[in-house]
Amino acid sequence: MHIVMFGDQHVETLGGAQVSMRLQRAFLERAGHTVTIVAPRRHGPRAHTGANDPGYLDLPSVPVTLDREYAMTWPGARAERVLDAEMATRPPVDVVHVQGDFWGAFLGLRFAERHGLPVVITMHNRVDVGIRAVAPAPGLVLRGLNRWGRHVLGETNTQGKDGWAYLRLLASRADAVTAPSAHFARRLEEHRVFEHVDIIWNGIDDDAYRAVLDKPQTERTSRRPRLVWVGRMSPEKRLLPFLEAVVASGIDVDIEVIGNGAQRAAAQRVAERAQASVYFLGSLPYRETLRRIRAADALVQTSIGFETQGMTIFEAASVGTPSIVCDPDLVAELGSGTWPVADDSVAALAEALRAATADIQRGCAPQPAADIAARFQQSSRTRAMLEVYARVIQSHAAR
Template sequence: MHVVMFADQHLESLGGAQVSMRLQRRFLERAGHTVTVVAPRMHSATHMSDAAYLDTPSIPITVDREYALTWPGRRADRFIDAALVSRPPVDVVHVQADFWGAFLGHRLARRRGLPVVHTMHNRVDVGIEATSPLPGLTMRALNLWQRRALPPIEVVPRGTDGWSYLAGLAAGAAAVTAPSAHFARRLEQHGVFPRVDVVWNGIDDDALDAALAARRPRLPGLPRFVWVGRMSPEKRLLPFLRALAESGVRAEVEVIGGGGELRAARRIVETARPAASVSFAGRLPYATTLERIAAADAVVQTSVGFETQGMTVFEAASLGTPSIVSDPDIAAELGAGTWPVDGGASVAGLAAALRTAAAAIESGSTPAPDPGVAERFRQSSRTAAMIEVYERAIAR
């Protein structure tokens, strides 16, 4: 089958959804399917030409030019239609976006009468709350934008909050999936979609096997913590660094990733002078990141309420590395191998969890992750599950 995926950001940009979509594309192609990925053209760096990418005209929207926007109008529609002429007939549209990418994907499906599978990756309301000075006004504007870019296909009451926004997107879908059970149940409870399929984002089978094979016994020394992610407010890197300083733990801490808060993060380390040593590794290749996670004593997860899965801690569990987990929903989904943070959004609570974890690591009494996560998290199994969803959507 030919699957056309839509994303808000180019798959070569930084982000968990982008990592997941790159893996989905590769494993679908490995299974014999054709994939086209529609996303805004990048402005921050050049990348190799890739036949699967359909880069739409865009404008940069962040200072570092990492992320871009394609206006979801007729011009973009015509561009996409023209580019698809030379590609195989489309069987299913897989929308994995919340904004312009979602609008463009649903518009294509409506023009061509194609089934849509919509994967909800994000808690839009929590993300807006963390990044907008006027979140209520922003959500009302987003709902209005959606109704203009993607007119409702049926007359239903429409609100102005994040759940109403997601319900407006899901209204045209044949199936909706979520990357965790806790987010799927929330979507159902808020009336976004009657039955949401749970399909975890996965880990590269080959990279997992390589990282497991390369893993070495822990060497004596200070506890090693690693934080991985996008440096933006909802990920809560800055509160983590403040908690690290408050905790007083002596440890080696590596921060992997990039984003707009890098300068502020460095400033906190310089002024707070934590007892731990902190290094900023920047963006690393996927395989290298997995190696660093495997070599760490613990991964630190700090966002609360925003993550719909939390890829990093699932990668850690697959590699046998425990995690300090701020979000109680994520801790519950993992089931084992965690140090939950009491009062997850509290700097004091995170500092206490860091002290507890450091003491356990030094005494050799760390909790073991659930070994079943590694098999259930492999991308091969996740792709097989998603193909079943595609086939059901096409049959409808």
């Protein structure tokens, strides 16, 4: 089977969807399938990463962030000519798997339409929440996004101007829709995005998981509790409220912040006021990130409403690390091994940090369920996705 995946960002960039797509590709290829990943070409000092990988099809792009980490491809005739010419040199395609929300989605849906191919869409993101977090006029942006999508896709039968209307527009071209959590699948169905959404968690790399568990823990130089925060440093991830809560809580702990983004300088300024020792480690390789999550006493997950799964808390649970979690949907999804935060205030997060620190020091931290690791490994997630692929291919062929 040849699966062509479309993403908004190159999978070598930072982000949960990108990590998931890399893992999906690796385990699909391990199962004997061929995968092509279509995404914008990278820019800046990391542009060479993956440049010669035959599984990547990089389209012309322009950088969209100051650090040149992220880029966009205009979903027009030029990109489609490059895409079709390159795909003509590759094996015939069996299924298109769209895993982007913007230009990646448009390019993937139009490619599938041109070539008469079945489409699976994995919805990784709450588009409305993300846009509200980063756009100065989110209502205007969402209206424009809906108009742009209808224009690019030539759609005249859908209406609406919010994030759910936009996701309905994309799903109207799909044979199946999957979501990485039960709570997001439920919301997609409630908002009539798709009648039945398949729940398929994003997974953890089986090999990385075993390697991290097999490696002995290094001796700590500090006996203070250690917390770790992992993610993109942007408003929807709520790094700044976390660090403000650290200041307000007065906890005396070591905190490792893994990731990069536009808010790094502001975060460092807040951290200077904390009693805790805060270490900004930048972006780390996947296995090193897992190793540091395992070595921590707790992971802190601060976004609310934005995450459709919350990959880091599942990674933490898989290696036995409990989490301090702000989003009640994520608390319910994980089911165990958490300190829930009462509400979205800095005060509530500060109180949860104090409670978690006290529990860690007393040796009574909550423990994640033992079966999370097996249910979360990518090999099991790939088997579930292959069942979806087979279903839509068979259904499409019967039409």
